Structures are given as C-alpha cells and as structure tokens.
Amino acid sequence: KQEVTQIPAALSVPEGENLVLNCSFTDSAIYNLQWFRQDPGKGLTSLLLIQSSQREQTSGRLNASLDKSSGRSTLYIAASQPGDSATYLCAVSGHKIIFGKGTRLHILP
Amino acid sequence: NAGVTQTPKFRVLKTGQSMTLLCAQDMNHEYMYWYRQDPGMGLRLIHYSVGEGTTAKGEVPDGYNVSRLKKQNFLLGLESAAPSQTSVYFCASIGPGGSYNEQFFGPGTRLTVL
Numbered sequence: 001k002q003e004v005t006q007i008p009a010a011l012s013v014p015e016g017e018n019l020v021l022n023c024s025f026t027d028s029a030i031y032n033l034q035w036f037r038q039d040p041g042k043g044l045t046s047l048l049l050i051q052s053s054q055r056e057q058t059s060g061r062l063n064a065s066l067d068k069s070s071g072r073s074t075l076y077i078a079a080s081q082p083g084d085s086a087t088y089l090c091a092v093s094g095h096k097i098i099f100g101k102g103t104r105l106h107i108l109p
Numbered sequence: 110n111a112g113v114t115q116t117p118k119f120r121v122l123k124t125g126q127s128m129t130l131l132c133a134q135d136m137n138h139e140y141m142y143w144y145r146q147d148p149g150m151g152l153r154l155i156h157y158s159v160g161e162g163t164t165a166k167g168e169v170p171d172g173y174n175v176s177r178l179k180k181q182n183f184l185l186g187l188e189s190a191a192p193s194q195t196s197v198y199f200c201a202s203i204g205p206g207g208s209y210n211e212q213f214f215g216p217g218t219r220l221t222v223l
Contacts, residue, residue: 031209032208032210034212036214042217043199043215044201044214046211046212046213089151091152094208095208096154096208097142097154097208099151100151101150101151102151
C-alpha cells in the first residue's frame with residue numbers, strides 16, 4: 001500500500017532564504033509525482049508535475065526533483081517571499097493517487 | 110477556460126437533509142474525482158469516474174453517491190447528511206491517460222452539517 005509522507009508538517013523561514021520541502025513515498029512503482037500549493041480556504045493549485053522517467057522539473061523559482069529508487073521528491077524554493085506562504089502538498093500517482101498531508105510554510109517578512 | 114468549477118461554495122445542512130454538489134469542467138477531461146479534506150486527515154478520495162456514464166468507489170464512499178451523466182459534470186450526492194460529513198469537498202479532473210497526467214482542482218465546497 002502506497003504511503004506518502006511530508007516532513008516537517010510546518011516550517012517557518014526568513015524571507016529571502018532558499019528552502020527545501022520533502023516528500024517520501026513507499027512504493028516506487030509510480031507514474032508521476034505532482035506538487036501543489038494550497039492557500040487557506042482555497043483549492044489546490046498545481047505547481048509542478050514530474051513524470052516517473054524524469055529527474056526534475058523547474059518553473060521560475062521552483063525546482064522539483066524525483067528519485068524513484070529512494071522514494072523521495074524535493075521541492076526547492078529559491079529566494080523565498082512572503083507570498084510563498086501556503087501549504088504545499090505532494091501527490092503520487094500510481095494505481096491510485098495518494099496525497100501527503102502537506103507542509104505548512106510560513107515565510108517571515 | 111474556467112477550468113474546474115464547483116457549486117455551491119458554502120452550504121449548511123441539518124442532520125438528515127440531502128443535497129447535491131456539482132462539479133463542472135470545460136477541459137474535455139475524461140477522469141473526474143471527488144475528495145474530502147479534513148484537518149489531520151489530508152485529502153481522501155470519495156468516488157471517481159473514468160468517463161461519461163461510469164463511476165467507482167474511492168477510499169471513503171459510504172454515505173455518498175455520484176453520477177456522471179455528462180462528460181463535463183460530476184455530481185456528488187448526500188442522501189441523509191450526518192455531522193461526520195462536515196468537511197471541505199474538492200473536485201478534480203485529469204485529461205486522457207488518467208493518472209499519467211496533471212490533476213486540476215476546483216475551488217472547493219465547504220459543507221457544515223449541524
């Protein structure tokens with residue numbers, strides 16, 4: 001059974017710092033991994049999708065990596081800004097789509 | 110394109126009442142999903158559909174029914190609401206290829222059952 005874990009559950013970082021969010025999964029037989037952002041009271045916004053054959057994807061200040069063999073993905077945010085404050089979720093797609101519980105990120109001005 | 114839309118945005122029900130949540134997508138997607146999101150539990154799949162006229166159970170289907178009469182719409186019904194169904198409900202869709210592709214979410218419906 002696929003399990004997806006995101007640690008830490010919450011993170012506070014001063015503005016301007018680079019940071020890494022982690023996502024781990026137990027079954028490496030996946031099609032892809034997707035990172036989402038969720039603002040309070042809002043829906044999920046897709047940030048990056050990494051196919052199982054890819055190692056990383058980049059969009060602006062965001063870079064997501066995937067290491068299937070170790071069951072890990074990271075979301076790297078460069079030069080963090082207060083507007084980056086949100087909950088970040090990862091979802092692993094295989095036979096089913098399984099979500100982590102998210103990391104609540106707070107960027108301190 | 111509006112993407113994925115959900116109606117209503119908020120609703121308060123009394124125990125035992127019924128209601129239907131509507132999800133609509135204008136991306137011609139085959140796959141549609143209903144999730145609920147609860148504090149500490151994350152997102153859990155209620156029901157899903159892989160095409161018009163098809164539905165299937167997810168992780169937490171009890172107390173819910175769904176219908177996919179039109180490709181663009183996916184309805185979630187609560188026949189007799191219970192306080193345990195107080196939650197935020199999200200609809201999502203994926204294009205051809207299902208789980209191989211990007212999932213798009215609606216803005217959510219916040220339901221309170223008293």
